[in-house]
Amino acid sequence: MNKLCRGCYYTSNHSSNEYGRIIIIWKDTISVRIRHQSSQAVTCEVKIQGTAPFVYTAIYASNERSERTDLWVELLNTYQTHSLDSVPWMLGGDFNQIVHPTEHSHADVNFLSASMVKLKDCLHHMSLYDLRYQGSFFTWSNKQPDFPIAKKLDRLLINSQILNLFPNCQSFFLPGLFSDHFPCLLDLAYKTPTHGTRPFKFYNYLAKHPSFHQVVYEAWTQAGSTAWNLTVLCWKQKQIKSALKTLNRDNFSQIQIRMSEANRLLQHVQVQAMQTPTSQLFEMEKQAVERWNFLRMIEECYFKQRSRINWLKEGDLNTTYFYRVVQSRMSFNTIHSFILPSDNILTDPLDMSTHAIQHFTTILGNPLLESPLCLPPPGLVP
Template sequence: MSTTCQGWNFTSNQDSDEDGRIILIWKDTVDVTIKLLTRQSITCEVKLPYGDQFYYTAIYASNLTEERSNLWVKLLDAFQYLKLDMYPWLVGGDLNQIVHPIEHSDPNFVSNFPQSSAAFLPPLISDHFPCMLNQAVPLPTVGTRPFKFFNYLTKHLSFLQVVFDAWAQLELRRFTLSNLCWKQKLIRGALKQLNRDNFSQNQVRVSEAYHQLQVI
């Protein structure tokens, strides 16, 4: 940690599990207080620099059904002991299962942090998808326009190469819907740039071409 994450703080659940399967790492800009440690979870209180706070439970559930049943008991105990119905509570990690689809999310967190967004990144060397939580995503404004694909772009000589380069930018060992989404975002940005470089400010381009003809 002193070389890889110099200046950061960390803790693990090694006292509860000899493998220490969960590691939490954070900067000094936030104040983290560990509340509960179990073999499959770490629950902590997170205080942000601007005063807001929430509770976070990191999960690495067992592959065994019997042990996972104990995880649900511990989560219920944490909910009651810490009175988490009164605070925003974020649960993340490898759960391996949920009981009901409604457990995907709950309004007691979104109502306190309306600008939060979770993005699942490519798995790279792991079989798990990293999740990046951003709590300062600008809310959409009135008039926000979706991406439009213009058919005339296909007539440009560089079109196929631009698409190929954007598609190949993200190298993946296996393909998932999340990976497809990331590749599409890369292609969208490349096509926007192709359109700006070659088809924007047409009036100026025509005027410049006309002026050159007059000079000749």
């Protein structure tokens, strides 16, 4: 590696049929420390003011298959040597290799090759996955009109710790202009559009609360003992929804904080009970253990439902795994913008909301001014 100037490093990539460089440039307000470098990759620690440091690896893979295999081995060694499983890590650049047949535009490429499997296994072992992006799916083309080919050779990969540090980060693949590759622009502080209220969602763990049945019964009977028509049924459901929201807010909101507090209280009581063994302190310890275990179970149920993993049974206490799945799902499922038929992009939440309503109105028809199914029964005030 050679130093060009303050805030700029490059490494050269030489082989029998290619010549390339990896160049890293940064501003004085950013601190960069090179941790490992080779002809195909540069790994550095990046510190931006106001945030914790993270690791970034720039990739420029060789055109030669054997040399790319060496790169996958090198990445695995770097991952283990620098303990990158426990720190925020980004990895991006030109991999010169696809991981699935769908990442090749030619119909004849319809099977997993050994080269695809090697890269895919490597990324799986390092727990890396594509950061949600906007722009073209394919990132490289041969620019040959007689036999056009496009592939996804460029990617920006992250581990779950990156989403802890930059929960709203997003990448954009921009047009290549004069290049045969599409460049990737990363926004670490992308503002997620938000508008309106969140829809009600019933969490399964609510049924585990000791007062669940009583709360539902009281809310149901408050709007009358029997629902004779859909209007009354709709009103009863609204009453139950309001009661369940209150039950969730009062007992399970910020579940991670509640669980941590219960853990600290348990440790405090256990120390007191060992220093001064009394019946009262032992009873307090028993109650603290029960509450801590209960909240641990609630926390796992919460993240399991949000992660939508149905092939694991409750009780495995895979909360960390579920939390990572939730993070990745939220990153991929969040709608950041709309691309209109005119190729204009909407990012303002109000404009996006208006456009969505107009779009579905044309499909479903004009909305009713007032739905009789959502009116309260006579004599009841909402």
